[in-house]
Amino acid sequence: MTAPQPSPTVHVVGASDAEESPDERRIQGRSPWVLAWGRLRRDRIAMISLGVIVLIVLIAIFAPVFTLLTGHGPNDQYRLTGLSPQGLPVAPNHEFWLGTDDLGRDILVRIAYGARISLLVGIVATVITVAIGVVVGIAAGYFGGVVDTLLARLVDVVLSVPFLLVAIALVSITGPSLTVVILVIGLFSWASVARIVRGQVLSLREREFVEAARSLGASDTRIMFVDVLPNVLAPVIVYTSLLVPVVILTEATLSFLSLGLPPPTADWGGMISEAVPYYQTSWWFVIFPGAALLITTLAFNLFGDGVRDAFDPRSERLLQQ
Amino acid sequence: MTTTSPAPAAPRAAQEEPLLRLTDVRKYFPVGSSRLWERDRAVVHAVDGVSLTVARGETLGLVGETGCGKSTLARCIARLYDLTSGEVWFDGQDISRLSRRRMRPVRRDVQMIFQDPYGSLNPHRRVGSIIGDPFAIHGIESRRSRRQAAQELMERVGLNPEHYNRFPAEFSGGQRQRIGLARALALRPKLIVCDEPVSALDVSIQAQIINLLADLQQEFGLTYVFISHDLSVVRHVSDRIAVMYLGKIVELAPTDELFELTRHPYTRSLLSALPAPDPDTADSRERIVLAGDVPNPTRPPSGCRFHPRCPKAHLDCAASEPPLLPVLGDGAEHPTACFYPLEPGEDLSLAVSEFAPAAERPRGGTGDTP
Numbered sequence: 001m002t003a004p005q006p007s008p009t010v011h012v013v014g015a016s017d018a019e020e021s022p023d024e025r026r027i028q029g030r031s032p033w034v035l036a037w038g039r040l041r042r043d044r045i046a047m048i049s050l051g052v053i054v055l056i057v058l059i060a061i062f063a064p065v066f067t068l069l070t071g072h073g074p075n076d077q078y079r080l081t082g083l084s085p086q087g088l089p090v091a092p093n094h095e096f097w098l099g100t101d102d103l104g105r106d107i108l109v110r111i112a113y114g115a116r117i118s119l120l121v122g123i124v125a126t127v128i129t130v131a132i133g134v135v136v137g138i139a140a141g142y143f144g145g146v147v148d149t150l151l152a153r154l155v156d157v158v159l160s161v162p163f164l165l166v167a168i169a170l171v172s173i174t175g176p177s178l179t180v181v182i183l184v185i186g187l188f189s190w191a192s193v194a195r196i197v198r199g200q201v202l203s204l205r206e207r208e209f210v211e212a213a214r215s216l217g218a219s220d221t222r223i224m225f226v227d228v229l230p231n232v233l234a235p236v237i238v239y240t241s242l243l244v245p246v247v248i249l250t251e252a253t254l255s256f257l258s259l260g261l262p263p264p265t266a267d268w269g270g271m272i273s274e275a276v277p278y279y280q281t282s283w284w285f286v287i288f289p290g291a292a293l294l295i296t297t298l299a300f301n302l303f304g305d306g307v308r309d310a311f312d313p314r315s316e317r318l319l320q321q
Numbered sequence: 322m323t324t325t326s327p328a329p330a331a332p333r334a335a336q337e338e339p340l341l342r343l344t345d346v347r348k349y350f351p352v353g354s355s356r357l358w359e360r361d362r363a364v365v366h367a368v369d370g371v372s373l374t375v376a377r378g379e380t381l382g383l384v385g386e387t388g389c390g391k392s393t394l395a396r397c398i399a400r401l402y403d404l405t406s407g408e409v410w411f412d413g414q415d416i417s418r419l420s421r422r423r424m425r426p427v428r429r430d431v432q433m434i435f436q437d438p439y440g441s442l443n444p445h446r447r448v449g450s451i452i453g454d455p456f457a458i459h460g461i462e463s464r465r466s467r468r469q470a471a472q473e474l475m476e477r478v479g480l481n482p483e484h485y486n487r488f489p490a491e492f493s494g495g496q497r498q499r500i501g502l503a504r505a506l507a508l509r510p511k512l513i514v515c516d517e518p519v520s521a522l523d524v525s526i527q528a529q530i531i532n533l534l535a536d537l538q539q540e541f542g543l544t545y546v547f548i549s550h551d552l553s554v555v556r557h558v559s560d561r562i563a564v565m566y567l568g569k570i571v572e573l574a575p576t577d578e579l580f581e582l583t584r585h586p587y588t589r590s591l592l593s594a595l596p597a598p599d600p601d602t603a604d605s606r607e608r609i610v611l612a613g614d615v616p617n618p619t620r621p622p623s624g625c626r627f628h629p630r631c632p633k634a635h636l637d638c639a640a641s642e643p644p645l646l647p648v649l650g651d652g653a654e655h656p657t658a659c660f661y662p663l664e665p666g667e668d669l670s671l672a673v674s675e676f677a678p679a680a681e682r683p684r685g686g687t688g689d690t691p
Contacts, residue, residue, distance in 0.1 A: 031488055032445055208441035212504065215399045217428035218458045230445035 036234070039310040046306020052299035060115035070097070072106035074113040075264045079104050089282040099284035102274060107284065110266035111292045117267045118296060121182055122248040128186030129247070130240050133193025138224050138232070140194065141201025151194070158191040164257075171259045181260055185250050189243070196239055200232045234311040241304035245297035252293055268293045338413050339374040340512055340544050341398065346371045346407035346417075348393050352619060363619045367393040369568035370407070372645070375512070380538065380545040382559030382576070384552055384591065388615055390568040391548045392436075395516045398546060399433045400424055412511065429459060432505035436517035438497035442489040448475075448500055449485035455507035474503040478533060495526035499533070506537065514546045519554060531558055552595050556580065561654070564588045567618055567626040570645060574655040582665060584648055584657035586633050589669050609669050625660070633661055633672040 040046055059066075067073055082090055082104030092099040098108040140151035167184045174180050204210060205228070213223045254260040255269030263270065268289045275286035348368040368390045375381045383391050396402045398409060400416060409417040416427050435441035442451055452471040456462040462470055472482035478499040489497055498518060505513055515534070519527040531554065537543060549555045555562055556576055563573045564587065572585040583589045590609040611630045616622050622629050628638035638660060645658040663669065 030491070031447075032490070208435040208437055209443040211396070211401055212433065212435060212441050212501070213454070213458075215401055215428065215431075215433045216455050216458050216504075216508075217425045218454070222458065226446075227443050231443070233445075 032234070036307075036310045040306055043306040043309060046303050046310075049299040049301075049303035049306065052295065053303060056115055056296055056299070057119060059112050060119050063109075063112040063116055066109045066112040070095075070106055070109060072096075072109050074109050074266045075105065077104045078106075082106070089278060089285050091282070092284055098288045099282065101271065101285055102278060102282075107271070107288050110271060111268070111289055113266040114268045114271060114289065115292065115296075117178070117261060117265065118248045118251060118293070121178070121185065121251040122244045122300075125182045125185040125189070125247045125251070126240060126244050128182065129189045129243060130193055130236060132186070132190035134197050134229070134232070134236060136190065137194040137197025138201050138228060141198040142205055142220065142224050142228060144202075144205075148198070152198075155191040155194050158188060161188065163188050164253075167254060167259055168257075171254075176259060176262045178261055181251055181254055184254070185247055189247070189250075193236065193239060193243075196235055197232050200235060201228055204228050204231050238304065238308040238311055241307045242301065245300035245304070248297055248300070249293070340377045340379075340412060341375040341546070342408075342410040343371055343373050343394075343398070344408040344410065346394065346397055346409060347405045348390075348397050348402055349405045365618045366568050366621055367618065368397060369621070371565075371568070371570055372407075373563055373570060373573060375544060375546060377511075377544055378538070378542055379560045380547055380558050382555035382562040383546060383548045383565060384550060384555050384562060385565035386615055387550060388618070389565045390618075391550075391565055392516050393568075394565070395433065395514045395546065395548055398512075399431055399514050400427075401433075425459075429455075429508040430511045432508065432510040432513050434498070434501050434505050434513060434515045434518045436520055438494045438501060438521060439489075441501050442497055444489055447486050447488060448480075448492070451489070452500060452503045452507060455504060459508065461508075470507070471503075474507055475500075477537075478503045478506070479529075493526075494522050495529060498522060498526075498530055502530075502533065502537070506541070509541060510543070512544045512546065514548075516548050517550070518547075520549060520551065527554065534558065552591055564591065567615065567621055569626060569658065571627065571659070572655075572657045573645070574651075574657075578651075578655055582651070582655070584651065584655070584662040585627075585659045586631050586661075586663060586669060586672075587627050589663060590632075593669075625658070628674075629676060632669055632674055633663075634674040634676050635661060636675045639676070 063074075072078070078096075078100065081095060082100035084090055089102055090096055090100045090104070096106050096108070098106075098111065101107055101110070136151055136155070140148045140155075163184075166188070170184055171180060210223060210227055213227050218227070251260060252267075252269030252272070255267045256273040258270075258273065260269055261267050271289035272286055272293070275282070275289065278285050346368055347366075347370055349364040349366055352363045352365055371390075371394060373381070383394065385391050393402065397404055397417075400409070400419070404417045407417065408415050411427060411431060414427070416424065416431075419427065442448075449468060449471050450457075452474055453467045456467045456470060468485070472485055475482045475485065480496060480499050480503070484492075489500065492500065498521075502518075518534070519530050522530060534545065534547075535558065538545060545558070547555060547558050559576050561573065561575050562579045563570050564579075564585065565571070566587050572579065572583075572588045574582070574584075579588065580592065583592060586609075590611050593609045609632060611632075613630055616626070616629060622639070624637075624639040624641050625631070625634070625643050628634040631638065643658045643660045645656045647653055647655055648657045648659065648662040649664065651657070
């Protein structure tokens with residue numbers, strides 16, 4: 001869900017259109033998704049951001065390559081070469097391209113492995129968030145009445161829970177782990193998605209094509225997922241693309257507070273946290289993980305802005321074309 | 322539930338049961354916030370006691386100003402709304418209280434065409450899949466033959482079947498209305514409720530769609546309930562016309578009779594608003610301009626609902642409600658709800674409402690056009 005895939009085959013409308021085989025699309029219609037992708041493709045900043053995101057994904061996938069190149073594992077401690085005689089981290093040099101940390105580990109390799117955690121949490125937690133939010137939002141908006149009231153109160157409750165306190169409490173009970181991090185983020189961020197979706201569905205419900213479906217005898221489930229869902233996907237995709245960096249930062253925050261993955265797992269938030277005592281003597285220790293985090297979230301944010309512009313017909317840039 | 326009320330129609334149903342019969346249909350919408358302790362909330366009387374029948378193969382026109390409850394009535398017939406009270410008999414069956422499950426087979430026979438050709442088609446779905454929807458919902462036809470069926474329908478309503486994969490945004494307004502028509506036709510319904518099907522279209526396109534509707538009626542033996550605020554359109558398509566005002570039918574007559582033997586002052590004022598094609602006669606014809614707006618339907622006027630705007634209102638019009646019955650020797654097919662119906666040739670512009678301010682106000686110069 002990080003980005004609409006860069007091919008015109010993004011028929012999120014999918015399911016219902018399955019009856020067409022590709023060779024029969026002689027006169028092909030251009031779906032709203034294709035049109036949005038066309039606009040997005042002309043957005044230079046969004047495309048550069050997309051390139052950066054792809055690069056980060058590749059780094060995460062091929063993190064072991066860095067181990068091969070440098071000969072350093074992510075958790076290997078090089079007490080002789082990776083630490084100065086005083087026991088301090090070593091600055092970037094030909095062996096440790098981005099320097100070492102306080103235990104003599106290679107920061108470059110750890111950043112590469114840390115990208116895996118950030119992206120994994122960022123994507124999985126976002127998917128959970130969006131899935132819950134969309135289902136709750138559609139149900140609340142479509143059924144209205146008591147269902148809506150109950151779900152809206154639930155949303156209010158979730159939004160008013162102090163997130164970090166709950167996270168601390170949960171982690172202290174279960175112990176830090178990847179699952180807990182993902183669940184904590186996923187279970188506490190869906191409320192705003194639900195609100196957005198609910199608002200959209202409230203207006204969609206009154207549209208005539210929903211009445212048409214009902215007059216044909218369509219079931220509520222069919223109307224919700226075949227008729228309503230494709231129409232709320234645009235704002236959901238926009239929100240999703242802006243949610244990923246937030247989730248990545250949240251994960252980093254949790255790790256920074258030692259609520260994330262237990263050491264020695266390489267993790268950007270945790271690395272920054274470990275670097276704090278050394279910021280005066282070893283700039284590379286805090287700068288490089290921080291930069292990785294910054295570049296990643298910036299790329300996602302800029303790409304998300306582009307997606308929003310591409311889906312928003314009132315966007316100024318589109319008027320110029 | 323369905324049998325508690327006496328159903329006088331049941332015994333004679335066998336002989337000449339009309340396809341559709343509405344009995345005292347009411348639909349009220351609560352307005353404002355719902356509070357448990359607030360017993361009597363304001364209610365919009367959108368449809369307030371409509372009874373009529375539609376015979377098989379007939380086209381019943383339904384006209385009235387914006388906000389008179391035409392569209393609400395349409396949605397009551399198609400069971401998009403649950404009735405507040407009353408009955409809707411379709412094909413010998415009271416469908417007004419049917420459960421969702423029992424309603425499903427009926428939905429194949431009652432279809433609806435909507436006013437807004439932009440709003441009635443899902444912008445995110447391909448036209449072919451929109452038209453194939455009825456088959457998918459009712460589980461008829463396999464996926465493969467569904468496609469073929471949809472293409473045949475497209476061809477029948479005058480669309481290029483090769484545009485099957487296009488999206489609604491790639492069609493013009495008239496074409497979209499054809500798509501909506503194809504969707505409505507898919508299940509071979511008996512009754513199609515047309516809710517202002519041509520009001521959003523250009524005049525030239527209107528004619529095409531109306532002719533298409535007429536052709537399809539011939540071909541499939543369709544029955545139409547045709548709603549419009551445009552009398553000239555309704556006159557062209559309808560066998561009979563019902564005139565609605567504030568949720569009630571005020572006059573119902575065969576088309577020609579309604580135009581020639583207009584009984585209700587409201588009908589007359591609607592007819593007088595029809596544009597005349599000849600500019601010379603247009604200048605000389607009688608124009609009845611109603612004063613004021615349609616009253617607030619949450620608190621409809623007492624007695625005859627039209628009396629505050631009626632050029633011919635008498636004081637007792639406010640006291641009690643006129644029944645919808647034949648007047649002045651009209652046949653049973655032409656009931657009018659008026660205590661003081663118009664005689665043929667009566668000049669309404671000379672009438673003076675007894676509710677008018679003491680100084681007789683000039684007629685025709687003030688107020689909004691209906």
